[in-house]
Amino acid sequence: MNNHLTPRQMLAYIDGELSRTETRHAEKHLHSCWACLAELERLKSDIATILDAQNEALAPALPPPPQPWLGFDTILARKLPAEPIRSWQRFFACLQRSLTPTRSVLASAAVALFFVGFYAVVHTRTVSAKEVLRKVEVADTQRSRIAKNQVIRERIHVRRIPHGQKASRMVRVDTWKSPHAAYWQVEDSASAAADLQAQYQQHKIPADLPLSSASVESWGKAAGGGPTLSRQGIDMNLIFTGMKGSGEGSVERVSLLIQSEDWHIKQMTLDFPDASFEITEDDYTVMPMTDAPIAVLAYLEPPASPLALPATAGPVADTPAKSMVLPSVNLDMAELEVFTALHNARADLGDPVSVTRSSRAVHVGLWQLSPERQSELRAALISIPGVRVDTVRRQISVSTRTVISPTPVQAPTGIPLQVEGESGDEDKRLLQFFGNADRKQDFTNQALGTSTAILSHLYALHNLALQFPVSRDQQLSSEERERLQVLVRDHVTAVSVSLEDLKRQLDPLNANFNISACSSSPLSPVGSWQTGSQQALAASRAIDHLLRALLTTSQAPASPEYALPQINENIYHLRAELSTLTLPNLR
Amino acid sequence: MSGANVSVADKSGCEVVVSKSLTTEERVAALFETYRMKIYSFLVSQGLGPAEAQEATQEVFFRFFVAVEKGAEIEAEPRWLFRVASKLAVDYWRREGRPMWVELDALPDIVDSLRSQEPTPEAAALRAQRLTRVAAAIARLPNNQRLAIHLRMQGLRYREIAQILSLNITAVSDLLSTAVERLRSAANE
Numbered sequence: 020m021n022n023h024l025t026p027r028q029m030l031a032y033i034d035g036e037l038s039r040t041e042t043r044h045a046e047k048h049l050h051s052c053w054a055c056l057a058e059l060e061r062l063k064s065d066i067a068t069i070l071d072a073q074n075e076a077l078a079p080a081l082p083p084p085p086q087p088w089l090g091f092d093t094i095l096a097r098k099l100p101a102e103p104i105r106s107w108q109r110f111f112a113c114l115q116r117s118l119t120p121t122r123s124v125l126a127s128a129a130v131a132l133f134f135v136g137f138y139a140v141v142h143t144r145t146v147s148a149k150e151v152l153r154k155v156e157v158a159d160t161q162r163s164r165i166a167k168n169q170v171i172r173e174r175i176h177v178r179r180i181p182h183g184q185k186a187s188r189m190v191r192v193d194t195w196k197s198p199h200a201a202y203w204q205v206e207d208s209a210s211a212a213a214d215l216q217a218q219y220q221q222h223k224i225p226a227d228l229p230l231s232s233a234s235v236e237s238w239g240k241a242a243g244g245g246p247t248l249s250r251q252g253i254d255m256n257l258i259f260t261g262m263k264g265s266g267e268g269s270v271e272r273v274s275l276l277i278q279s280e281d282w283h284i285k286q287m288t289l290d291f292p293d294a295s296f297e298i299t300e301d302d303y304t305v306m307p308m309t310d311a312p313i314a315v316l317a318y319l320e321p322p323a324s325p326l327a328l329p330a331t332a333g334p335v336a337d338t339p340a341k342s343m344v345l346p347s348v349n350l351d352m353a354e355l356e357v358f359t360a361l362h363n364a365r366a367d368l369g370d371p372v373s374v375t376r377s378s379r380a381v382h383v384g385l386w387q388l389s390p391e392r393q394s395e396l397r398a399a400l401i402s403i404p405g406v407r408v409d410t411v412r413r414q415i416s417v418s419t420r421t422v423i424s425p426t427p428v429q430a431p432t433g434i435p436l437q438v439e440g441e442s443g444d445e446d447k448r449l450l451q452f453f454g455n456a457d458r459k460q461d462f463t464n465q466a467l468g469t470s471t472a473i474l475s476h477l478y479a480l481h482n483l484a485l486q487f488p489v490s491r492d493q494q495l496s497s498e499e500r501e502r503l504q505v506l507v508r509d510h511v512t513a514v515s516v517s518l519e520d521l522k523r524q525l526d527p528l529n530a531n532f533n534i535s536a537c538s539s540s541p542l543s544p545v546g547s548w549q550t551g552s553q554q555a556l557a558a559s560r561a562i563d564h565l566l567r568a569l570l571t572t573s574q575a576p577a578s579p580e581y582a583l584p585q586i587n588e589n590i591y592h593l594r595a596e597l598s599t600l601t602l603p604n605l606r
Numbered sequence: 607m608s609g610a611n612v613s614v615a616d617k618s619g620c621e622v623v624v625s626k627s628l629t630t631e632e633r634v635a636a637l638f639e640t641y642r643m644k645i646y647s648f649l650v651s652q653g654l655g656p657a658e659a660q661e662a663t664q665e666v667f668f669r670f671f672v673a674v675e676k677g678a679e680i681e682a683e684p685r686w687l688f689r690v691a692s693k694l695a696v697d698y699w700r701r702e703g704r705p706m707w708v709e710l711d712a713l714p715d716i717v718d719s720l721r722s723q724e725p726t727p728e729a730a731a732l733r734a735q736r737l738t739r740v741a742a743a744i745a746r747l748p749n750n751q752r753l754a755i756h757l758r759m760q761g762l763r764y765r766e767i768a769q770i771l772s773l774n775i776t777a778v779s780d781l782l783s784t785a786v787e788r789l790r791s792a793a794n795e
Contacts, residue, residue, distance in 0.1 A: 027783035036764045036779065065790045072740035072789075073759060080741070081650045084660040088642060091635035094664045095671065301701065306657060485746075 024048060024055050029062050085307075148246040148257055151277060152236070158282035159232035162303065163196070170311050170319055171196045173228040174302040179211035181294045191301070194228050195311065197319035201227050204315055215296050218289065221268055230284045230300050235275060238289060242270040255279055268292070312379035351495060353381045353405035355502045358483065360399040362506055367479040372396070374486075380407045449570070449579070452531050462524070463570040469521045470563045473514050473593075477556040480510040484549035492549070507548055511600045514555070518597070521562075522590055525583070534583040548600050555596040558589045565589070634671045637683055642667070644684075645691050648760070651745075652695035652753055662694045688760045692753060692770045699749055736793055743792035751785035758782060 024032070024045055031037050032045045049056050089097075163171060173194045180187040190210040195202045205212045215229075224237045239246060242261035249256045259273040272290040277283070286299045311319065357374055361367045361383075370392065373384035383400055385393045385408060397408050453459040487495070487503055495503065528534075565586045568577035628636070642663055649659035669690055673680065680686045744752065750771060757767045768778045 025783075026787055027779055030783050030786055031764075031779050034758070034764070034782075036775075062786075062790070065793055066786070068736065068793050069740055069744070069755070069786070069789050070759060072737040072793075073744060073756075076734075076737040076741035077651065077744055078647055081647050082656045084646055084663075085656045086660060088660075089664070091638045091667065091671075092631065094638075094668060095631065098664075098668050304657075310657065 022048065023052065024059075026062075029055070029059055033059070033063060033066070148248040151248055151255060151257055151282070152232075152239075152246065154282040155235070155275075155277060155284060156232040159284075162283070162305075163228070163231065165196075165198060165305055167198055168308050169197075169305055170308050170315075171228065172302070172304045172306060172311070173230060173300060174304075175229055176299050176301055177211045177215050178297040178299075179214055179294055180297065182292070193315075195315050195319055196228050196231075197308065200319050202315060202318035203229075204312075211296070214294075215289075215298070218268075218291065218296065222270065229298050230287055232284075235273075235284060235287060238270065238273045238287070242273045254285065310379075315379075349499075350376060350381055350405055351499050352502070353403055354486070355499055355506075356403045357381055357383055357400060357406055358486070358506060359502065360403065361396070362479070362509065364396055364399050366392075366396055367482070368475040369478075370396075380405050382407045382409055384409045386410055452528070459570075466521065466524050466566055466570065467563070469517050469524065470559070470566050473517045473521070473559045474556075474563055476510045476513045476517070477552065477559050480507065480514075480552040481556045483507065483510075484552045487549070489547050489549055492547075507552075507600065511597050514559075515594075515597050518590060518593060525586065528579065529583055529587065532579040532583060534579070534587065551596050551600045555593055555600070558593040558596065562586055562589045562593070630671060630674045634667055634674065637670065637687070638667045641684060641687055645687055648688065648691055648756060649695055651756060652692075652698075653749065654695060654698055658698065662691065662698070665694065666690045684760070685762060685766070688757065688762065689766065689770060692757060695753065696770065739792045739795055740789055743789050747785055747788065751781050751788075754778060754781045755785045755789075 028037065028041070028045060032042065037045060049059065165171060173196070174191065175194060176189055176191045178187050178189040188211040190207070190212045192212040193204040195204065203212065203216055205216055207213065218224075219229075219234075222238075222241045224241065225233055227233045239259040242259040244260050246257050246259050249258075255277045257275040257277060261270045261272060268291065270289065271292060272288075274288040274290075275284055276286040278285050283303075284300070286297065289296045289298070308316065308319070354374070354376060358367065361370075361372060361374075366372050371387040373382075375382045375384065381403075383396075383406060385396055388396065393410050397410070400406055400408050450456065450459055453462060483503070483506060492500065492503065565577060565582045569579065569582035569586075645666055646659050646663045649662050650656060654662060666687055670680070670683075670687060673686075744755065747755065750773075753771065754767050757770065762770075764775045764778045764782075767773075767782075768775050771778065771781075773781070
């Protein structure tokens with residue numbers, strides 16, 4: 020039968036997701052096609068492997084929860100006040116179940132209208148603007164209460180809407196607060212956030228989280244006038260109206276959108292004569308100080324050293340906004356510098372070093388190395404900004420990205436080569452060629468040593484390709500990319516040199532067994548250096564495998580007539596890959 | 607709090623029916639004990655940081671509690687929990703707007719744990735290598751494929767996965783097939 024099942028059909032068949040007709044066809048085909056039947060069994064077996072990998076390898080590697088689990092009663096106690104389950108909701112749900120769909124919709128609408136109307140009437144009559152502000156202050160005090168070793172991150176987005184123009188600019192900003200200081204992590208001095216920061220400075224609004232009750236109160240005073248309250252859906256809108264046209268930079272209006280369920284400020288809009296700023300809270304998190312990025316910590320916990328950063332931080336200070344922004348550590352560059360340092364120390368050629376990356380640092384794990392090697396590498400790495408060197412294994416509690424690298428090279432240098440004296444007919448011919456067993460072993464050690472050197476560089480290159488896939492490579496700056504390309508070229512050059520050595524070593528064997536040079540067609544160009552490195556690694560693994568089959572006692576020994584042409588062909592392919600990898604337009 | 611019979615999985619994964627009538631809080635507390643680590647691991651493997659994943663795990667059970675209190679009749683509790691957890695993960699991706707990476711410290715050396723199951727140390731080493739390759743490949747899958755694979759592992763049907771990912775069933779089938787083929791390539795490298 021020609022219409023074999025596709026991989027998608029097979030998977031859907033196993034998952035029971037084919038339609039009845041499709042299932043009947045699939046079964047009919049499987050009864051008559053052994054190839055598909057065998058493939059189906061292989062797929063089932065591979066699915067079992069995927070499950071095992073998830074349960075036995077991946078799941079145990081995941082970081083544990085950073086905090087002990089709370090009891091569910093504690094979780095309820097924390098969350099319920101913000102969202103109580105009202106008895107009418109239960110009644111409403113029961114009612115819904117007992118009604119037909121149409122009646123249910125009508126009844127639901129009627130009941131909802133009644134309650135919403137009732138709720139709105141009661142609340143608009145009883146809550147005043149001042150009371151709302153007081154509740155906002157209490158709620159803010161409660162949620163911003165932190166321990167000495169904690170910080171708050173208020174993630175906001177700021178939209179600047181210039182008056183008279185349609186275009187607006189929007190930017191996301193993390194703002195931070197510790198018991199000692201506040202800091203806005205503004206990366207771009209030309210962004211809407213930097214403009215807003217300038218407004219905070221100009222109006223001498225305290226350095227705090229932008230949507231804190233303290234900030235809001237100060238903005239209210241800056242606008243002047245009493246607050247007015249209105250309802251906007253289930254939220255409340257509180258407005259301070261200032262004097263229009265009272266001069267450049269004056270605050271015309273401050274509008275607050277307040278969530279009635281928890282009295283938190285969801286959004287604040289500041290109207291100035293030339294533009295409006297819309298500040299919206301995306302996230303509010305209290306976290307351990309150690310989880311904050313290093314660059315931010317420098318502001319939140321200013322070190323005592325006179326050489327350290329300015330002691331004041333945040334949007335309001337006498338210093339201009341730009342001077343308050345610490346150049347954040349470029350972790351991409353830090354990671355590349357780590358790889359370069361490891362490369363210079365030849366630690367990327369098989370040393371079990373892990374390079375992991377969190378949101379605030381690049382962590383280099385050296386715990387599997389000898390103390391001497393640890394000291395050597397530590398000295399090479401410690402001066403790189405944003406890098407933490409671990410000599411004891413530790414769990415990284417908060418990491419946004421983790422890199423497993425460099426993968427220990429599977430055939431590292433220094434592995435004793437197993438060349439045993441067992442001889443078959445082929446081996447006798449090789450022995451005859453070399454003259455005696457010692458010479459053959461010397462040759463074998465030399466050839467496999469060269470092959471291992473090639474492999475170790477290609478594994479290192481492959482690791483780089485995994486760490487910097489095309490998508491990430493394209494996001495690097497030109498300087499970072501240049502740094503990466505230096506590493507790539509270094510490995511390619513080392514492989515090229517070793518490959519020529521290997522070819523020279525094999526020339527006498529080729530001549531003796533009348534094996535001619537490779538005549539296969541050239542490879543098509545690779546799409547990227549990442550793909551090229553993968554293909555080069557495959558070719559070098561094939562060479563290594565064939566060399567071992569030819570020269571050592573192997574479960575699948577190979578004759579010179581079988582192995583040498585294939586080795587030559589793979590050398591040819593590998594050279595072609597390398598020449599592509601070193602092209603000037605290396606992608 | 608309303609009473610209910612509860613059926614939870616014991617440590618071996620078997621369903622245990624507890625005939626005692628429990629309050630909603632007791633019912634959810636029992637589920638929380640049983641499933642919190644599974645939900646947490648699931649969320650971490652979807653790219654949430656440990657702190658975010660722990661918070662989201664608590665949120666999942668809180669939502670379950672609220673749903674039951676509001677009168678929802680939930681029969682397949684684990685599925686419900688994973689569905690909500692997946693939605694939280696998807697919301698997280700959308701909110702963060704950046705590529706997610708699975709947080710792995712380092713894949714563990716699992717040879718020792720496999721040694722007793724395999725006939726020879728060589729076989730154990732080979733299997734460990736294979737599982738490590740597949741685990742690394744799972745971690746490298748694109749978000750949607752990784753989520754689809756994990757949800758399928760949790761027993762969700764294509765239709766349910768499609769709802770979570772806002773895709774149609776054909777797209778889910780393609781997603782799963784592509785992911786499985788990638789993982790098979792890694793397994794048989």
